Amino acid sequence: MADTARPTTLHFALLGLLSRRALTGYEILKRFRRSIVFFWHAERSRIYAELGRLERLGFLRSEVTAQTSRPNQRRYTITSSGRAVLGEWLAAAVPASPMKDEMLLRTFFADLLPPGAAVSSLRRHAQEHRRILAEFETIKAALRTRYGSPLQSADGALFFGSLVLEQGIRFERMYAEWCEWAAQRSELRGAGPAADTAGPADIDFIMTA
Amino acid sequence: MADTARPTTLHFALLGLLSRRALTGYEILKRFRRSIVFFWHAERSRIYAELGRLERLGFLRSEVTAQTSRPNQRRYTITSSGRAVLGEWLAAAVPASPMKDEMLLRTFFADLLPPGAAVSSLRRHAQEHRRILAEFETIKAALRTRYGSPLQSADGALFFGSLVLEQGIRFERMYAEWCEWAAQRSELRGAGPAADTAGPADIDFIMTA
DNA sequence: TAGCTCATGTAAGCGGTTACATGATTGC
DNA sequence: GCAATCATGTAACCGCTTACATGAGCTA
Numbered sequence: 365m366a367d368t369a370r371p372t373t374l375h376f377a378l379l380g381l382l383s384r385r386a387l388t389g390y391e392i393l394k395r396f397r398r399s400i401v402f403f404w405h406a407e408r409s410r411i412y413a414e415l416g417r418l419e420r421l422g423f424l425r426s427e428v429t430a431q432t433s434r435p436n437q438r439r440y441t442i443t444s445s446g447r448a449v450l451g452e453w454l455a456a457a458v459p460a461s462p463m464k465d466e467m468l469l470r471t472f473f474a475d476l477l478p479p480g481a482a483v484s485s486l487r488r489h490a491q492e493h494r495r496i497l498a499e500f501e502t503i504k505a506a507l508r509t510r511y512g513s514p515l516q517s518a519d520g521a522l523f524f525g526s527l528v529l530e531q532g533i534r535f536e537r538m539y540a541e542w543c544e545w546a547a548q549r550s551e552l553r554g555a556g557p558a559a560d561t562a563g564p565a566d567i568d569f570i571m572t573a
Numbered sequence: 574m575a576d577t578a579r580p581t582t583l584h585f586a587l588l589g590l591l592s593r594r595a596l597t598g599y600e601i602l603k604r605f606r607r608s609i610v611f612f613w614h615a616e617r618s619r620i621y622a623e624l625g626r627l628e629r630l631g632f633l634r635s636e637v638t639a640q641t642s643r644p645n646q647r648r649y650t651i652t653s654s655g656r657a658v659l660g661e662w663l664a665a666a667v668p669a670s671p672m673k674d675e676m677l678l679r680t681f682f683a684d685l686l687p688p689g690a691a692v693s694s695l696r697r698h699a700q701e702h703r704r705i706l707a708e709f710e711t712i713k714a715a716l717r718t719r720y721g722s723p724l725q726s727a728d729g730a731l732f733f734g735s736l737v738l739e740q741g742i743r744f745e746r747m748y749a750e751w752c753e754w755a756a757q758r759s760e761l762r763g764a765g766p767a768a769d770t771a772g773p774a775d776i777d778f779i780m781t782a
Numbered sequence: 783t784a785g786c787t788c789a790t791g792t793a794a795g796c797g798g799t800t801a802c803a804t805g806a807t808t809g810c
Numbered sequence: 811g812c813a814a815t816c817a818t819g820t821a822a823c824c825g826c827t828t829a830c831a832t833g834a835g836c837t838a
Contacts, residue, residue, distance in 0.1 A: 372824095372825080374825090376678065383682070388790095389789075389790070389791090390787095390788070390790080393789095398779040403673075403674045403677035403681070404674070404678045405671035405672055405673060406826085407828085409792085409827080409829095410827085412790070412792095413791090416791090431788095431789085432834095433834050434788055434789055434790090434835085435791080435832085435833085436789080436790080437789070438789090450685065451685065451686075454679055454682060454683070454685055454690075455686065455690060457694075457697065458694070460676070460698075460701055460702070462614035463611060463612050463614055465612045465613070466582055466667050467667050469582065469585065469589075470662075470667060471736055472609065472612070472734060472737050473585075473659075473663060474729075474733045475729020476589070476592060476659065476660065476663055476729075477663050481663075481664060489667065492668075493669070496669070515758055520684020520685075521684055521778050523684065523762060524683045524684050524691070525778035527680055527755045527758065527759075528680050530754075531677060531680075531748075531755075534747050538743050538747045539740075542740050542743050549724055550736075568604060569608050569730050569734035570607040570608060570712065581796095583797090583798095597817080599815095599816070615798085616799060616800085618801095619797080619798060619799085621818070622798095622819090622820090625819090640817085642807070642816095643805075643806065644817045644818045645817085645818080646816095646818090647817090784838090785836100785837090786835105786836085786837085787834105787835085788836100789832100789834105790831100791832100793829085793831105794829085794830100795826105795828090796826085796827085796828105797824100797827095798824085798825080798826095800821100800822090801820100802820080803820080804819100805816100806816090806817105807815080807816080808813100808814085808815075809813090809814085
């Protein structure tokens with residue numbers, strides 16, 4: 365029998381949005397893509413599927429509005445047991461999420477590339493992170509214009525949303541700066557005396573104490 | 574027919590390790606856990622499974638050494654077509670990896686908790702990131718002691734490994750500082766005039782321009 | 783006329799986690 | 811005696827991506 369399992373993290377993202385107001389799948393999708401997707405990625409098909417599952421689990425109820433010229437609308441409402449599991453999850457301790465960063469993996473093995481290639485790859489990546497950083501800064505400014513100082517706001521969604529946005533800004537800034545720094549170091553290294561062609565020393569690089 | 578598919582990112586992690594020297598599954602596992610796992614997480618069972626697949630794809634060869642008191646050892650060697658795909662992957666452009674950070678999701682919905690709970694959750698998390706930061710700093714010091722200044726090293730694995738380690742250090746420092754900052758802000762907010770009990774304003778928080 | 787918005791779903795296939803399975807040797 | 815190390819695999823299940831399926835109304 366499916367749907368007796370514990371809820372997943374995506375479930376809490378959906379329950380969280382629905383704890384603020386009843387929404388259709390499509391509305392959830394739009395809100396998700398404008399905020400949550402930046403720190404918890406999920407695809408459309410998964411969101412629709414999990415909304416269905418949450419209803420079967422009793423954490424959501426839905427009602428359908430018939431429409432003629434487009435598919436019927438299904439609007440979801442959180443149930444009291446939905447609020448309960450959401451509250452439990454929020455109160456629990458979080459372990460740090462496991463990392464998956466392909467750029468770092470490439471950099472780790474960049475010695476297999478010609479020296480210049482690592483430099484330009486790092487510079488390209490720096491630019492991408494500066495682009496995202498600029499986007500986030502624009503949003504921050506827009507929020508300030510629209511709502512005043514978010515950190516003084518009585519609205520919890522605005523306050524905590526701004527905290528998370530600030531993390532995004534710090535992350536992108538850190539990442540872009542690291543890329544630039546790493547590119548410079550790689551450049552200096554390439555420009556130095558011709559690389560020791562003594563072959564790889566096979567140092568077993570470790571990152572644990 | 575399986576195993577005609579394009580290689581995955583984990584494949585390149587394994588091919589990368591094997592490009593330096595032939596290794597058994599168990600040796601790969603150990604090296605993986607001491608370095609790569611910090612930026613590309615994978616489980617043991619997956620590593621064994623993908624080694625088998627890489628051999629069926631023709632990117633690895635293996636030979637078995639019979640042993641009596643323990644399971645036979647299988648040692649993998651990278652093939653020339655393995656080196657070829659690894660090189661192609663290294664040279665290609667990387668999109669930024671999609672984010673999955675549960676702590677940020679919780680913080681985003683922290684308005685559903687009593688005010689003090691968000692603060693202590695952020696403080697706990699700050700501590701965990703400071704702990705990891707300290708670990709990384711220890712490794713950095715150990716590498717310096719053992720091999721001298723890694724950024725002047727002729728060994729590519731040591732040089733680029735150190736670049737990646739530095740990213741880890743900057744990431745953990747940034748994260749810990751953000752947690753502290755966010756905790757302080759939340760504390761100040763909680764200590765202010767009694768929260769507006771006007772109910773949620775339902776601001777549709779956005780992070781796109 | 784081309785593309786965006788509205789609006790929901792399903793299916794196939796693979797990636798990833800967790801648990802099952804086995805068992806001798808070495809060091810505290 | 812107990813735990814860690816060595817050493818490999820398999821199986822069940824579920825999450826996640828990608829593609830399939832449909833189609834009207836609006837606006838540049």
